[in-house]
Amino acid sequence: MATTEIKIAPEDVASAAEAHERIPEPGVVVIFGASGDLTKRKLLPALFHLEQAGLLPEKIRIVGVARRDLGDSFAKDMRAGILEFGGVTEEDPKLESFIAKVSYHAMNFDDDGGYEALKEKLAEYDKEVGTKGNRLFYLAVAPEYFSDIVDHLGKHGMAKSEEGAVRVIIEKPFGHDLESARALNADISKVFEEQQIFRIDHYLGKETVQNVLVFRFANGIFEPIWNRNYIDNVQITAAESIGIEGRGPFYEKAGATRDILQNHLMEVLSFVTMEPPVSFEADAVRQEKLKVWKAIQPIKEEDTVRGQYGPGTVGGKEAIGYRQEDRVSPESQTETFAAVKLEIDNWRWAGVPIYIRAGKRLAKRVTEVTVQFKQPPMLLFNKAAAGPCGQIQPNLITMRIQPDEGISLRFGAKLPSPDMTVCPVVMDFKYSQAFGTNTANGYERLLLDAMLGDGTLFAHRDGVEVTWELFTPLLEAWTKTKQDFPNYDSGSWGPKASDDLLKRDGRKWQKL
Incomplete structure (x- = not known):
């Protein structure tokens, strides 16, 4: 796996920060x-x-x-x-x-x-x-x-x-x-x-979330292909290996959709899909985010999956099911996993499915965005071979928000051999390698911005209401139908129906 060669010296990071004090x-x-x-x-x-x-x-x-x-x-x-x-x-x-x-x-x-x-x-x-x-x-x-x-x-x-x-x-x-x-x-x-x-929303304090905008709009090579002509689908995952950590009363009222999808993942989605704002001022950024959310079509219940974890094994340790957690109803209908297919009806994204999912007690902790590009119209080099080189793999850009923050690009390269065999390889950028370790927790930028009166990275009234407008009908529909819970084991990647959600479109979740 290739890694970045350029390293930024600590004194250069410090001087850059001082220049923008x-x-x-x-x-x-x-x-x-x-x-x-x-x-x-x-x-x-x-x-x-x-x-x-x-x-x-x-x-x-x-x-x-x-x-x-x-x-x-x-x-x-x-x-x-x-x-x-x-x-x-x-x-x-x-x-x-x-x-x-x-x-x-x-x-x-x-x-x-x-x-x-x-x-x-x-x-x-x-x-x-x-x-x-x-x-x-x-x-x-x-x-x-x-x-x-x-x-x-x-x-x-x-x-x-x-x-x-x-x-x-x-x-x-x-x-x-x-x-x-x-x-x-x-x-x-x-x-x-x-x-x-x-x-x-503390997700917006994370450097890697803010870097989504920089990646898109500060680099001339990406924005021209950031549209329906080249992108096949977008996947956003927020997976946690932990359970509810003693927060039974809170989580019984919240669930994965209210806790993660409606706020954190919708904010990340807006950065991935918004149009370039005229400036990085609060009003300009908010307007573009709002346009994206308003362009999302009403969520169909058949395009959603909900789950609740049962007993299992996480990281080699046995884990109890959600209904066995402290102060949780033994007949709880609260979802600890949710996956939703979204469609953005605008010029840039029409026809490109956006898949988002979040869950607890999954196989590992990871939050990332994967942009999968369309295959070339004629595969010249699709010669059968063993293992991962068996067929041409689609190009991927993956933005890892946590942990091991970074960005990777997957593309095809010729396998050293007498045959014209193509294998997937990855170029990998990691924040820790380029900029060193960082003890910041994400609240630094948000607290500083609030003291300065800069609302760019904060939610606006209109944005909060339009995202609730998207998810409230789904939540109401779910309350009318009793689900057979639990439907996934702790330590897995969620219910089988989540895989089927993409499979019916001829797609699959990217391996994390």
């Missing part, structure tokens, strides 16, 4: 739900990575808000999280000064007195530290608290600032169907204007 104004980051794992594992390590890179303002404060009375132990716990999950050492010269900027505020999310005390605390930072009224509220809480917290922020005068900018980040899931998404949008819009709202 964007440092926000002084301000306060307020994290609601700060006692949860997300803050410790992702948000604080990401903020510290920004601090290490010199991308945070010197005058910044971070306030964790949750119901438990954690006191001084919060900052210590966050410090431990930065060390454990951020790839940081005890000797880091910026660690202690950063932790000194972290504080905690205990309150119930419906406590008016708590909001008034928080408001006073933020005002003190403005006066003593010079945070200038700039606020970034991060709602890392369960969805049922979104509207209440936003309502209280508005009621207590914290949604606007005379001196600075106020913004709010809302975690997914953003609604559980079209009706609830519209209701949530309406609630939030009563308090915040759309340019203040940042609906976060």
Whole structure:
């Protein structure tokens, strides 16, 4: 397997980053739900990575808000999280000064007195530290608290600032169907204007997802063939080897479709299929994404597959079935696997099937996009041979989002022999080889963009509603039909019906 020869030196990576430095104004980051794992594992390590890179303002404060009375132990716990999950050492010269900027505020999310005390605390930072009224509220809480917290922020005068900018980040899931998404949008819009709202999808923070746009639009050799004339089909897979990890109550309400397809994979699909935007500004990118989603034809139930994992073996270890997981109904109809065939009815993609799938307890963890090209009209070299050289294989471009991030191109080459035998070979680019290892978790870019007011990599109200408009009828149809679950073993690649979905089109899932 060939690999890239060009390597970018660490100092060149650093200088490139410095050339595009964007440092926000002084301000306060307020994290609601700060006692949860997300803050410790992702948000604080990401903020510290920004601090290490010199991308945070010197005058910044971070306030964790949750119901438990954690006191001084919060900052210590966050410090431990930065060390454990951020790839940081005890000797880091910026660690202690950063932790000194972290504080905690205990309150119930419906406590008016708590909001008034928080408001006073933020005002003190403005006066003593010079945070200038700039606020970034991060709602890392369960969805049922979104509207209440936003309502209280508005009621207590914290949604606007005379001196600075106020913004709010809302975690997914953003609604559980079209009706609830519209209701949530309406609630939030009563308090915040759309340019203040940042609906976060951490997939868009991944370098490899952003690189899909660079791959397409910064390289002149790909865009001319990125259409129905040359592409046979597109496959997007998000496979996890783990189960639900103790999140029974959440997953019973969500399922694979709500958890992955409607948001993560639709975002990835838009980057793969959108038209070139006029610029990389938020509005221009959003408009092109919205055009793609609106061009997707209504999903037919016969073009879908749902599954639920039973007992099996994953990575050499026995795994229980979904219905045996903690706090899961023994008769659950929740899907842990979903596959959908989509059709985009526009000039570029008409007639090209887009297959997307996501599942838990599959054979391995991998997220990737595969673009399969059409075969030449006349196969001159299709001479029978053994093994993978038995017939001409289609060209593939594979974009690996995680793990082993990179891009590969499969093409045919002559096998060294007296015969004209063609074998598939792969040119492989890996991020780690070209740019070195990276401890970033994807939240760095998104947190920085939110502080700067750049919504390019965030979901817009219209986009959220149009993707729910696609999937809500399917989810409603599924509730009317009881499925015979479980229908795939843990450690497999999902139910057999998933393979049949492509087989009836004369295609198959690419080997991962």
